[in-house]
Amino acid sequence: MATTLLDDRRAVTDPAGLSRIPLRPQPITAPLVSIRLRPGDEPLVAPGERVSVGDPLLRRQRHPQVAEQPLRARSASALAPGTRFGEGAELGGPGRRTLRYEGAGEVLYATPSGRLRAVVARHHAVVASPVTGTVRSLDPCALVVHAEGSALPAALAVGEPSHGTLAVAVDGPDAELHANRIDVRHAGAVLVAGSRVDIEGLTRARAMGVRGVIVGGVIGGDVVALRASIERQDASVHASPSFALIVLDGYGKRPVPRWTWDALVAAAGQEVGLGITPPQILLEPGAGLPAVDPLRVRVTAGPLLGRTGRFVRLLARRRRPAGVHLECALIDLDPVTLPGVVEQVEVPLADLERDG
C-alpha cells in the first residue's frame, strides 16, 4: 500500500491535554510587512535598504487614469511595460516621435493597433513605512519590509499601513469607544478602542487625524461603511493621512483578548505601526510583552465571551445546548464582581483559547 505522510513526529509532553485547546495567535518576532503595489506606484526604496518608521516607501498615484498616445516606430523598444516617467517627461527620445503624457506615470502596454497605454496621474500621495526594518523584496506586485520589532497578529484590517503613538482610549478590554470621547488631542495617535467602535467613532477618528484604531470586534456593516468612506476620501482633492482599523478577534462586539490588552497597555505612549497585509500591530524593538501563563485561557464564544480563567482539566464529551456533544474543559473563571470568589465552569474546547 502506498502512503502519504503528514509528518510532524515530535515528542508529546502534554499529559493534561492542554494542547487540545487552540492557541491564541502568537506574537511574531521580526515580522514581514507587505504593501501591495498598484500600476503607477513609484517605489522610493530599494531591496536591502533600511527604513525607519515614517520614512517614505512609495509614491502612490491619486486619481490614476489610463492615457494613450500613438506609438511611433522609433519609440517602441524604449517604452517597455513598467517604464516609469515623470510629469512632462519625453518618452522614446527627443524629436518628432517623442511621446508626452499629462502627468507622471507608468507604461502599461502597447496595443496591437499602435498606441501606447500608460497609467498617469497629476497628484500623488506618499505611503510611509509603518515600521523600522529592511526592505526585503520589491516586485511589481508588492513591497515587503522585514521589520525589526515584533507583531501582534489580528483577525482583519481595513485601510492603509499607518503608525502613531499608542493611546488607550477606554477603561477596559470590554468597554466601547464612543465617538464623543475622540477629539483633537488624539491627532496622530493610534487608539485602543476596547470591544467595539461604531462607524461614527471611526469617521470622527479619521476627521480628528487619528492614525489608527485597534478594537476587539467590529460590526460587519461598519467595515463596509468605513471602506466606502476611505474611497470617498481618496476621490477628494486633498489627500488625508493614512488610517488603519485593526480588528483583533472578529465581528460583532468582542472584548480585546486579555493578554493582548496587557501588551497594548504596556506599549501605551510608544510608537506602533499598523500593518494591513497581514493584519498586525507592529511594536518597536525591545517592547516588553507580558509573561505567558500556560494554564491561562480565554473564552472566545458563547455567553462567557471574553472571560478569562485557568485551565483545571479536560473533561469528556458533554452535552451542550441544541443536543450537540462537544469535548469540554473545566475552567476556574477569574472573579469579576466578588474578589476571591472563583466560579468553575465547563466550556467547549473549541470555545477556548490558551495563552501559550
Add this chain to the structure above:
Amino acid sequence: MTSDPHAFFTLDAGAATLAVSLVARVDGRWRLLAADAAPAGTPAEVLLEGLVDQVRAVRPEVLPDPDGWPDWTRVGSRTVPPPRVVVAGPSDRSTEALSRALLADGWNVGASITPERAAALEAAIALRDPGLDLVAVAAPDGLVGHEHDALLDVLALVGATAGLREDLPVLVAGRAGAGRPDLPADRVRRTHGVGDAVAAARDLVGERRGGWSSDGRDAFIRAIASLAAVLDLRVEGVDVGLDAGTRVMAAPDGVMRRLVRADAALVPPEAVDDQRFLDAIARWSPLADDAFAIRDRLRNLRVAPWRDAAGDGARLRLAAARASLERLDAAWHDPARERHHDARGADRLADPVPLAAPDLVVVSGGAFAVPPAPAVALAVVDMLRRPGAMALAFDHARVLAPLGTIESELDRRRMLAELADDILLPLGSAVVAPGLRAGHRGTLRVSADGASTSLPLAPGAVQVVDLPPGLGAAAELESPDDLFVGARARRALFRVTGGLGGLLVDTRDMPLRLPERPERRREYLDTWQRPFWTTAEP
C-alpha cells in the same frame, strides 16, 4: 507503510479542522478503532496519542505494540485554499466556457478581463494581485472583426504583465492569436480549447506550487469511486469544507460526474464583504436574531470556524452548510454548463448530469460533524432534492479522503471493503415523493422483520419513522394522486435501511418553496427542523 502493518493512522488536514483516526487489524480485518478531530493547528501528535490511549484503555490486546505508535504509518490528505485565476478574453461570451470549466474544477475565478467588463487599469490591477496563481486567456478559433482585435489587445495586456511578473504562468485556451510575440514563451501553455485547458491549468499551477493543491478533494472523489465499486452501488459523495465544496456521483464502473466549487465553501471569503451573499446563506437560518447579528456570526464562521458550535451556533452552521449544498446543486444542474468546446474546438456536451437518485449519499466535512444526525439527514434531503429513495451516510471520521490517497486502486478497494461499515455512519434513508394534493391522504406502510406499521401520508410534510441503524425494511406508499418517485405512480415500494435519523418520508414540493417574508420563512424552517434537533438544554 511497512510490508505487514498492524495499525495505521489517517489524517485529514482541512482548513478548519484536523481529523485523525486509528485503523488496526482485528480478527483478520481492518477496523476503525478510534477517531478524533480538533481545530486546525492542534498538534497531530497530541490527537494520535489520544487515540492510542483510548484503545489501550478499552481493548489493549488489539494493539500489540502501542508504545511504538509514533512510528506507525500515517495516511494523510490535505486541502488548501483553491488556486486563484483571472480569466481574460475578447468578450464575455468567449470567456464563459473557460470560466465555468475552471469553476467546476475548484478554481477561485476572480476578475474577468474582457472589454465589456474591465477597463485597462482595473485589468492591470487584477493582474498584479500577488495572490494570483494563473491567468487564463480564452482564444477560441473563428474570431472575426472587433472580437479578434479585442483578443489581440487582451493578449498584449496580459503579455505586458507576464513580462513583469516572472511568477505568473499564462494559459491560452484556443489557437486564435497564435504567433503574436506578446507572451513570454517560457511561461505560456497553449491548449486546443477549453476541453484540455483544465488539465493544463492544473499542470501549470502544480509546477509552481509543487503539486496540485486540490489533493484532498481529488482523493475524496477517488475514494467515492472506489466505494461505488466495492458496494456495487451508485454512490454520491458531498463534502462541504471551509474553502470549497465537492460533489461526485460514481457508479460501480467509475465516476459519472464530479464538481469542486470554491464558491460552495461553507462561508467563502468573498461572502464576508458581500451582504447579499450572507443574506442568501441566512435564508436557511431558523434563528430569530436580527439580520446584522446573523451576518456577523456568519462572518465569524469564516474567521474561526471551530468556535460557537453549540446551541444557535450549531443551527447557524447547518444553515451555512445547507446554503453550500444549494450552491453546489445549482452548479451541478447549471444548464449553461452542458456544452463546451472540446480539444478540437467542436461544441460538445460536458459530463451529463445523472438524473436518477443515487443508491447512497455520503456526506463529509466538519460542517456536518456537530449537528445531530437526523438534522444532517434532513439538510441533505432538502438541498440535494431528488425523487425516489436513497440511503444516507456520514463519513464521520473523515477517513475517505485519506484512503483516497492510496495509489493502488486494488489496495484502496480492499481497505474500503473491510472498513465501509465502520467509516460510514448510517444517517438513515429518505423517500422523496411529492405529488399528493392538499386535503388528500395517502398511506405509508413500513415492514421489517415480519412486523408492519401503517401511517397516514400527508401532503407537504416530512415524516420520520424510527428505523434503527442496520435494519432493512420495505417502505410502501399508496396515494389517491400520482406521486413523483422517479416515475409517476400511485403505489410505490422501496427497500430502505435504518440509521440514526430513521426513515424520512418527504411529500413536500420539489424544489422546496420557501416564503419570501423572513419571519414566515423562519417559521417554516423551524417547523420542519425542530423535531430533528434535541431541544432539551443540559
